[in-house]
Amino acid sequence: MSIKCVVIDDEPLAIQVLEQHIQQVPELDLVATFDNPITAGEFLQKNAVDLLFLDIQMPVVTGIDFIKNTKIQPKVILTTAYREYALEGYELDILDYLLKPISFVRFYKAINKYKSLTTTTPLPSSGTEETVDHLFVNANKRMIRIQFSEVLYIDSIKDYVRIHTDNETIVTKDKISVFLEKLPSYFVRVHRSYIINTQKMMSFTSKDVTLSNGMEIPIGGAYKGSFGGVCK
Structure with a gap:
């Protein structure tokens, strides 16, 4: 079963990086990308989505404000270039927090985390990812x-x-x-x-x-x- 994904980010390059990562995982289905959360919110009200990649720093409405003020059904993975925003993100019960530039290895780890919540069988190892504790x-x-x-x-x-x-x-x-x-x-x-x-x-x-x-x-x-x- 495919995992329907949406990306919200005001930076075209950041969207492109996530698109490339998503294309490398057959289970993922990128259904839409948005450069602002307002349009994305309208889409999410009408369409079922499993996983949302959400930038934090965006004009008008930040990713944090978007989560607080929108009844979001999909699991959320926050993306940002600033590590200090992680604290508030974890308070909002987000699935994961990815720091830009986002490597595929770190991206894949976040996807495995999503899979662990929905199935007892995780995605197969990418060959480059190890659980380091x-x-x-x-x-x-x-x-x-x-x-x-x-x-x-x-x-x-x-x-x-x-x-x-x-x-x-x-x-x-x-x-x-x-x-x-x-x-x-x-x-x-x-x-x-x-x-x-x-x-x-x-x-x-x-x-x-x-x-x-x-x-x-x-x-x-x-x-x-x-x-x-x-x-x-």
């Missing part, structure tokens, strides 16, 4: 395994980052911006010195995020715009 970091001349699911947050001190879990803190030499690129998309930078695991997030305001251990992490001024639609 950890990484190794150099700490005190030893390579230490870091399980993503155990990480609460990460902070930086000059050229070092500290990885905080429920049980320990591991220090490794790295730039926080570089370290962020090694993490799954549900890790979000909310401050120039802090990265949080959104799966450990219990609540947030426009000023801070509270994690599952009660730790309050400040939200930097450059990131507050991402939460303006939720916290006034």
